[in-house]
Amino acid sequence: MSFKQDCKQLLKPYYLFNIFLSLSYIICRRTPGVCNYLFAVEECEFDGRETEILFFLVIVIMIRSRKTGSVTMINYLSSSFIYTKVANLILWFYADFIMGIIYAITFILMGLLLPEPAYSGPDNVIYFRGANSLEEELARDKRVVWFVAFYTVWNPACVNFAPIFAKLSTDFGMENLKFGKVDVGRYPDAGKNYRVNDSSLSKQLPTIVIFKEGKEVDRRPLIDSKGKVTKFLFSDENIKAAFDLKNLYDNCKSELKKRKNHPKSD
Incomplete structure (x- = not known):
């Protein structure tokens, strides 16, 4: 698909919700006010363990995306969602057990209610x-x-x-x-x-x-x-x-x- 088609595809609920779930921990951890309230900390910075998990996530996504033959933005996102969400699940449990449970329930519900859109273009x-x-x-x-x-x-x-x-x-x-x-x-x-x-x-x-x-x-x-x-x-x-x-x-x-x-x- 072209870049324009990729951008249009991103507006579908499946991609919007999965992007949100994939970035949820980073956004909450780095946003002043939200970070202070959820994590009860003064500085909105990643600690050593969080940095290690995120660095490992980047490596895994790069390797797995290459193996699956991802060649477009949508392909990269689709192949990386499962790894980013699992990493977020680990991070939320690491930060707070209750938040981890909430994220896990949201993760499962989104998977059941919003499956990845199937190709619907012309074919023979x-x-x-x-x-x-x-x-x-x-x-x-x-x-x-x-x-x-x-x-x-x-x-x-x-x-x-x-x-x-x-x-x-x-x-x-x-x-x-x-x-x-x-x-x-x-x-x-x-x-x-x-x-x-x-x-x-x-x-x-x-x-x-x-x-x-x-x-x-x-x-x-x-x-x-x-x-x-x-x-x-x-x-x-x-x-x-x-x-x-x-x-x-x-x-x-x-x-x-x-x-x-x-x-x-x-």
Whole structure:
């Protein structure tokens, strides 16, 4: 998304409340009057332990944002919210047990009432309801090449990837090159059948699998012989390069043209 679109996205309640929760301790701790009342101190300065926690938080956010492939302001915020809120939870408990309880309740309620907004822009994606639905479609016409993304709605990397996958589907989707998605959180049978771990600690979310003639031919991220997941950055350019998407598109377009020119050969 552009910077203007990012700013517009920030006005949504999910981002406003999470930014507030992420900055709540720093704001209260550094604001004269509020600081003196809540923390019963004369100087509104961080002590050594608070500084250590905040410094560690910055390092964790930088590392995790890089691993999740965050490339825009919204991506960075989405991938960092959980860490900033946990750090705030620790800081509030460190300062006062009651304030920690209040923050924890607010944290949980906001997570239940304000889930992260899902991508709602244009796409050319078919959503499958479990492994059977996908298998039936793969078997229906084996001339179709399928790009299928396995994801969950709660995973930040999957949320960040949604607009990228949507754009790829509108740019490259055609009659014999189709894009699909399966929510392995909602349909765990699909995750099990296609070897996609849907746990909260999974390094396989999202996963893209390419099917040709009804069979898997490639996927990202890859899994080595020892079962270790190979790191993959889900950016637009990386996906195009990893799957040679431009050549695949050209080949599918050529095949489609041949079929239309020689319909009796189908």
